[in-house]
Amino acid sequence: VPGNHDYHTSGAAGYVQYFDNIPSYYAYDLGTWRIYALNSEIDVSAGSLQATWLQLDLAANPRQCVLAYWHRPRWSSGDHHGSNPDLQTLWQILYESGAELVLNGHEHNYERFAPMNAAGAADPLGLREFVVGTGGAALRPFDSIKANSAVRNHTAHGVLRLRLHDGMYRWRFIS
Numbered sequence: 001v002p003g004n005h006d007y008h009t010s011g012a013a014g015y016v017q018y019f020d021n022i023p024s025y026y027a028y029d030l031g032t033w034r035i036y037a038l039n040s041e042i043d044v045s046a047g048s049l050q051a052t053w054l055q056l057d058l059a060a061n062p063r064q065c066v067l068a069y070w071h072r073p074r075w076s077s078g079d080h081h082g083s084n085p086d087l088q089t090l091w092q093i094l095y096e097s098g099a100e101l102v103l104n105g106h107e108h109n110y111e112r113f114a115p116m117n118a119a120g121a122a123d124p125l126g127l128r129e130f131v132v133g134t135g136g137a138a139l140r141p142f143d144s145i146k147a148n149s150a151v152r153n154h155t156a157h158g159v160l161r162l163r164l165h166d167g168m169y170r171w172r173f174i175s
Contacts, residue, residue: 067169071105074090078143102127107139
């Protein structure tokens with residue numbers, strides 16, 4: 001999915017062309033999972049085209065397991081960007097649909113949250129968010145730690161290995 005640096009060119013032209021005119025947001029199925037590639041760099045407000053599309057697609061494609069990913073995190077303890085309340089609409093829609101996972105980048109560190117509801121409170125039936133911005137740029141420390149932040153790392157570059165199975169998922173941060 002595109003990030004803020006992709007939009008240093010008009011309409012993220014380089015990103016769009018590199019990925020053969022990929023849409024701004026889309027969904028696909030992977031086994032029993034419905035996966036949403038969303039765009040945090042365009043309008044995500046209630047009533048936006050993207051939010052409306054997401055609600056309609058979730059209703060038309062019900063799945064036991066749902067994962068969404070976009071660039072800017074809704075929740076983050078990072079000291080550079082932090083949480084993004086502008087993304088509340090996407091979080092709310094996904095929470096109300098019973099989604100499981102949200103993956104983000106943007107902050108240059110690793111943080112995993114316990115499952116949360118739309119208000120960011122602990123909820124075993126809520127969304128678990130991973131912020132994985134550890135791909136190679138200079139790592140950044142954390143600021144005030146957000147509620148439900150379960151694991152943080154700002155000293156190791158790495159990737160998140162995520163295994164999606166029928167009805168469950170497993171993860172591991174690999175430095």
